Amino acid sequence: MSQIAPSILAADFNCLGKQIAQLEACGVRILHVDVMDGMFVPSISFGMPLIASIRKHTNLFFDVHLMVQEPIRYISDFVECGADSVTVHAEACHDVGETLREISRHNIKCGIAINPETEVDVLFPYLELVDLVLVMSVHPGFGGQKFMKETLQKVDSLRRFQKEKGLCYNIEMDGGICVENAAEIISHGVDIAVAGTAVFIGDIQRNVKKMGEVIRNAS
Numbered sequence: 536m537s538q539i540a541p542s543i544l545a546a547d548f549n550c551l552g553k554q555i556a557q558l559e560a561c562g563v564r565i566l567h568v569d570v571m572d573g574m575f576v577p578s579i580s581f582g583m584p585l586i587a588s589i590r591k592h593t594n595l596f597f598d599v600h601l602m603v604q605e606p607i608r609y610i611s612d613f614v615e616c617g618a619d620s621v622t623v624h625a626e627a628c629h630d631v632g633e634t635l636r637e638i639s640r641h642n643i644k645c646g647i648a649i650n651p652e653t654e655v656d657v658l659f660p661y662l663e664l665v666d667l668v669l670v671m672s673v674h675p676g677f678g679g680q681k682f683m684k685e686t687l688q689k690v691d692s693l694r695r696f697q698k699e700k701g702l703c704y705n706i707e708m709d710g711g712i713c714v715e716n717a718a719e720i721i722s723h724g725v726d727i728a729v730a731g732t733a734v735f736i737g738d739i740q741r742n743v744k745k746m747g748e749v750i751r752n753a754s
């Protein structure tokens with residue numbers, strides 16, 4: 536069954552703990568954690584201290600999405616502050632294979648991400664090394680952007696490749712996902728739908744419930 540992963544990038548950091556507790560209360564199991572370095576993407580979000588402080592108050596699965604240049608430098612830091620999975624961008628790594636192996640050496644889940652303009656074939660040599668493939672459906676760097684529908688064909692290719700090769704990974708889609716487009720996204724075989732704005736703007740619990748219903752019906 537597919538599920539939602541709220542992105543705390545859109546949260547109100549003044550009451551982050553309370554908002555995370557609200558997510559847990561309505562059955563969310565994955566928290567998407569967007570780390571931006573101001574180099575790989577133009578914006579800077581937050582880093583280890585924030586993750587370490589929320590780790591003390593929740594058992595949610597921390598799905599850490601590193602929009603960071605040469606993320607291999609920071610894998611052990613993110614593991615130490617509580618990441619359950621670390622996802623790196625293929626475009627950001629000098630040695631993609633070695634970066635993925637470094638994540639797996641820490642006995643956490645390992646993910647690879649691609650930007651909208653990157654061809655999906657770039658990922659094929661690495662897919663036997665990963666637990667998760669993150670398909671960006673907006674240009675990374677900011678929340679609240681419009682979903683790029685053309686990126687859905689990458690999900691189809693990743694499913695075909697998985698079947699052909701007998702591989703086992705989850706597919707996650709990230710950016711611009713909302714109640715209106717979630718059903719179509721899930722129908723392509725997306726396992727995890729990341730949503731920031733659509734969860735945190737307005738009534739969080741109502742938003743999660745509504746999105747959860749759409750995802751369940753489409754799964």
Ligand code: DX5
Pocket residue numbers: 542544545567569600602673674675676677678679680709710711712729730731732733
């Ligand atoms: C974009 C981030 C996304 C983003 C999702 O760089 O990776 O996770 O926060 O936010 P929405 O759902 O608002 O597009």
Ligand code: ZN
Pocket residue numbers: 542567568569600709729
């Ligand atoms: Zn993300």
